[in-house]
Amino acid sequence: MRRVPWSGLAVLAAFVIVWEAWARTRGELAAFFPPASRVLATLWQLLASGELAEHTLATLRRFAQGYALAAALSVGAGLCLGLWRPLYNLLEPLIELLRPMPSPATIPIAILFLGIGDEMKVAVTVYACSWPILLNTIDGVRSVDRVLFATAATFRLTPWARFWKVVLPAASPQIVTGLRVSLAIALILVVTSEMVVSNDGLGYYVLESQRTFQMPQMYAAVVALGMIGYVLNRLFLALDTWAMAWHKGLTRREDL
Amino acid sequence: MNWRESRWTGVAFLILLALLWEAAGRGGWVHKLLFPPASAILSTFWDLLLSGEILRQLGVSLWRAAMGYALAAVVAVALGVAMGYWRRIYEACEILIELLRAVPPPAVIPLAMVFLGIGDALKVFIIFFACFFPILINTIDGVRGADPVLIRTARTFGLSRLQTVWKVILPVAGPSIMTGLRIATAIALILTVISEMIGATSGIGYFILGSQRTLNITQMYAGILMLALTGYAINRAFLLVDARLMAWHKGLTRRGE
Amino acid sequence: MLEVRGLRKEFQPLSGPPVIAIGDVSFRVEARRFVSIVGPSGCGKSTLLQCVAGLMRPTAGTVLLEGQEVTGPPEGLILLFQEYNKSLMAWRSVLANVRFGLENRRGMTASERDDEARHYIDLVGLGGFERHYPWELSGGMQQRVAIARALACKPRVLLMDEPFGSLDALTRFDLEDTLLRLWASLGSTILFVTHDIEEAVYLSDRVYVLSRRPSRMLADTAIELPRPRNQLTSREDPRFIKLRHQTFEMISKEMTQA
Numbered sequence: 001m002r003r004v005p006w007s008g009l010a011v012l013a014a015f016v017i018v019w020e021a022w023a024r025t026r027g028e029l030a031a032f033f034p035p036a037s038r039v040l041a042t043l044w045q046l047l048a049s050g051e052l053a054e055h056t057l058a059t060l061r062r063f064a065q066g067y068a069l070a071a072a073l074s075v076g077a078g079l080c081l082g083l084w085r086p087l088y089n090l091l092e093p094l095i096e097l098l099r100p101m102p103s104p105a106t107i108p109i110a111i112l113f114l115g116i117g118d119e120m121k122v123a124v125t126v127y128a129c130s131w132p133i134l135l136n137t138i139d140g141v142r143s144v145d146r147v148l149f150a151t152a153a154t155f156r157l158t159p160w161a162r163f164w165k166v167v168l169p170a171a172s173p174q175i176v177t178g179l180r181v182s183l184a185i186a187l188i189l190v191v192t193s194e195m196v197v198s199n200d201g202l203g204y205y206v207l208e209s210q211r212t213f214q215m216p217q218m219y220a221a222v223v224a225l226g227m228i229g230y231v232l233n234r235l236f237l238a239l240d241t242w243a244m245a246w247h248k249g250l251t252r253r254e255d256l
Numbered sequence: 257m258n259w260r261e262s263r264w265t266g267v268a269f270l271i272l273l274a275l276l277w278e279a280a281g282r283g284g285w286v287h288k289l290l291f292p293p294a295s296a297i298l299s300t301f302w303d304l305l306l307s308g309e310i311l312r313q314l315g316v317s318l319w320r321a322a323m324g325y326a327l328a329a330v331v332a333v334a335l336g337v338a339m340g341y342w343r344r345i346y347e348a349c350e351i352l353i354e355l356l357r358a359v360p361p362p363a364v365i366p367l368a369m370v371f372l373g374i375g376d377a378l379k380v381f382i383i384f385f386a387c388f389f390p391i392l393i394n395t396i397d398g399v400r401g402a403d404p405v406l407i408r409t410a411r412t413f414g415l416s417r418l419q420t421v422w423k424v425i426l427p428v429a430g431p432s433i434m435t436g437l438r439i440a441t442a443i444a445l446i447l448t449v450i451s452e453m454i455g456a457t458s459g460i461g462y463f464i465l466g467s468q469r470t471l472n473i474t475q476m477y478a479g480i481l482m483l484a485l486t487g488y489a490i491n492r493a494f495l496l497v498d499a500r501l502m503a504w505h506k507g508l509t510r511r512g513e
Numbered sequence: 514m515l516e517v518r519g520l521r522k523e524f525q526p527l528s529g530p531p532v533i534a535i536g537d538v539s540f541r542v543e544a545r546r547f548v549s550i551v552g553p554s555g556c557g558k559s560t561l562l563q564c565v566a567g568l569m570r571p572t573a574g575t576v577l578l579e580g581q582e583v584t585g586p587p588e589g590l591i592l593l594f595q596e597y598n599k600s601l602m603a604w605r606s607v608l609a610n611v612r613f614g615l616e617n618r619r620g621m622t623a624s625e626r627d628d629e630a631r632h633y634i635d636l637v638g639l640g641g642f643e644r645h646y647p648w649e650l651s652g653g654m655q656q657r658v659a660i661a662r663a664l665a666c667k668p669r670v671l672l673m674d675e676p677f678g679s680l681d682a683l684t685r686f687d688l689e690d691t692l693l694r695l696w697a698s699l700g701s702t703i704l705f706v707t708h709d710i711e712e713a714v715y716l717s718d719r720v721y722v723l724s725r726r727p728s729r730m731l732a733d734t735a736i737e738l739p740r741p742r743n744q745l746t747s748r749e750d751p752r753f754i755k756l757r758h759q760t761f762e763m764i765s766k767e768m769t770q771a
Contacts, residue, residue: 007344008351015352032370086265093266094273100487102446104453104461105480108468112290112476147599153568154592155614155666165616169604184360188450192362195454196465203362207454210366218370222363229358246604250648 034216043220052224058201059190060228062118066125067186071179074130078137078175083167088138099135103128103189107196121193121201128189129182136178140171173247176240183236187229202228292474301478310463310482317448317459318486320376324383325444332388333433336395337421340429346396353392361386361447365454374455379448386447387440394436398429431505434498441494445487460486514544514702515565515670520574522560534560535571536727542704544669547696549705549713551760552723552731553768558706559595561728562672565704566592578670589669593676597659601647607634607658608643614666633661637691653684657691664695670702678708686744689716693742710764714756715742722760725767732763 016036023035034042046052081088106127107120114120144167152162194203202225209218241248274294281293304310339346365382372378402425410420426433452461460483467476499506522535534557542548552558563569565576567586576583578590591614594600601610611630615621621629634643637657647655656676663671677685689712696703707713713720714736722732736756738747747753 005347005351007348011348012351012355089263090265090269092263093270097270097484097488100442100491101480101484102442102449102487104446104449105464105483107453108465108476109480112468112473145599147594147596148602150563150568150592150594151600153586154566154590155617156586156588157617161617165613166602169602172604188360188362188446191360192450192453195362195365206363207366210369215370218366222359222367225363226355226359229360230355233354233358246646249646250603 031213032215034219038216039219039223042216043223046217046220052202052205052221055200055202055205055221056224056228059194059203059225062121062125062190062194062201063186065118066122066190067129067182069122070126070129070182070186071133073126074133074178075137075175077130078134078178079141079168079171081134082138082141082171083163095134099131103131103185104192107193110193111197116197121190121198124193125186125189129186132181132185133175133178136181137171137175140174140178141167143174144170173244176244180236180240183232184229187225187232191225289471289473292477296474297477297481300474301481304475304478304482310460310479313458313460313463313479314482314486317452317461320379320451320459321383321444321448323376324380324447325387325440327380328384328387328440328444329391329437331384332391332436333395336392336433337399337425337429339392340396340399341421341425353389357389362450362454365451369455374457378455379451379459382451383444383447386443390439390443391433391436394432394439395429398432398436399425401432402428431502434502438494438498441490442487445483445490449483514546514579515542515704516577517541517561517565518575518577520561520564520576521572522557522564522569523572533727535564536724536729538574538723538728538730540721540730540733542670542702544702545700546718547693547703547705547716548719548721549707549717550721550723551707551710551713551764552728553725553764554708556723556725556728556767558708558723559674561723562592562674562704562706566590566672568592590672591663591666591668591670592672593659593663593674595674595676595678597656597676598647598652601655601658601662603647605646606643607639607645607647607650610647610658611661611665613662630661630665633665634658636664636695637661651684653680653688656680656688660692660695664699664701667699668701670704673703673705675707676705677712685712690742690744692716693740697741710760711748711757714738714753714760715744715747720756720760722763725770731767732760734760 019036023033023038026033043052081091103124107124110120110124110127114123148166148170149162152166157165190201191203191206194201195207198204202221206218206221206225209215209221277291278294281291281296301310335349339349361382364385365378368378368381368385372381406424406428407420410424415423448459449461449464452459453465456462460479464476464479464483467473467479518539520535520538521533523531523533525531538561550558550561560569564571565583567576567583567590570584578587581587583590602613605613608627608630611634612626615626615629618626631640631643634640637660639654639657639661642650642654647658650658660676677688680688692703693716705713705716717736720732720734720736721730722734723729724731734756738750738752738756
């Protein structure tokens, strides 16, 4: 039974109240700093009128496409690289060279090659997300204990059975870690590419609202993005807890 | 030398790629605009280095990144230790932090712009905001992962709470904290570039995007190369510092032959 | 049943001359016998088992299982690892773990496999723990799961690599007796490696003593103690004490030689 986190909710409430009070009393900032109530009202209004729906869907669509593609490609590639040493040796210097390069730097290249449409945004997202997933997958496969391999051998498993029944489950916690990290990265890159060049999407909307001095709308969109991020995190956590229950038990520690 | 085990296959592969790139650029297999030959990029890079232009832009970016990062490190480690050690503090802060953490940092840029303009303060704040959470989370993990046996040992020897934190918990949490700090260096660089692409008039991110917009493609690639090298160098430097500080941990976790 | 001829295993370190783990080992194990191998630490006992199990290629010599040369993991032979906690699959329940070896086998439905697995889980005394996960169990219980998993495949030969080494004394005695009971009813051939001389004498029909590295066979002792063995009476038997003394003396001589 999870206890209700009263103190946490209290702190959250205090945050909102302070925001509300401060914004109301500082009249001169009224234009830039709408109170929380106004922001939430605007958010509600935008959602109801459907104005935000189009942008939200655009962002979510790019996110989903980028993330899914990255996951499929990188888990696959990571498994191959983790299992075949010669392949890994071949690609390792290339990986080591590309990996520290900040992913937003690919945005101008993507614009050059793919224009300013969805393909560019999805491509940039796929590139950025691929790294944590790839590296964690490779690491997960390589750290499968030797004893497990030997066990598979003494039970005379075929290579396929060994991969499916031993390597993959054993590497899964690490793979999931990579997928979790990439979740946040995907959202960041989608929003960024929408801000750099786009005419729809929540990222574009936030920037555009700011440029046209529609402050409550801007705040509302930021809150919307925060909520999307929060929901995605929660969904992932739920999935993770269900699928990786065995690992949670294995690594559970006592609280201090 | 066993070719299957050798690292040199990878290096050879890289060289092959570079040569292909050069050939593609020269031979006109790909549009020259999109894909200038590697030699052209390198010579532009060299020119920019000599003129000091690219180093100036880079310097501006790195200064912002360092400020934001340092601020985030100090605040996040302090708060992380508090949250990790005292359950009450954790419970109080957790919800708010989870919500704030979920906001993608780029979305905060226009918001921060309203209050901070488009100067350095904006970039430093955004980088602070982005780096704060990974360092915080890893610190909390590290502190919470400290073995209760170690803590009880410290108490048995009469250490006060503060001493316990300083002498036992921080060192034990060290590897986790370092992980958070390492992740944050990459994030700092990423957000520096992002914030410079969205609202700036200087910095390496601005330089790269600007080059693309004015179709100065060779210069764009040169800028990206500089950024890649910088990222690589920072990563390497961090690993060196980490190896020194966390040498005890490396020994502990080294696998047997 | 099992024959090892002139086995030799060398390892090539990164620099320097090759390390000779096993010098020259030859022995025979008759069918349905319980044979132990003891020796000073580092004498290559685990390496020997890995070679017999077909998981490692010997540098020289052969291993024959029922007359056939062993070149890879042979059918009807299973090796039980020392690090049983790393060998069990953390993501599978006890039932799923024990069922593991049967999943290869054709001609069994899923429920038949489960029933078979349950039978062996009961046999090792873990009835009721089918739905538990390995990390929820104590070391001794985990080892039982590993044993059940191996036995479910009804191997003709079972190789065991210091299986009870990391357990406390009482758990060890309990498992020793469980093992003897299972062996008696299943009739497998067991090759058992241990550093515990008393355990070796207690369990076996024969005890082989290995020398220090590069190892070779020092002695082959028959254990003429009546079965079924008993933790109290067998260990107090003068013959037990004599055998223990002999074996211990042999090994300490090996260990103190400079």
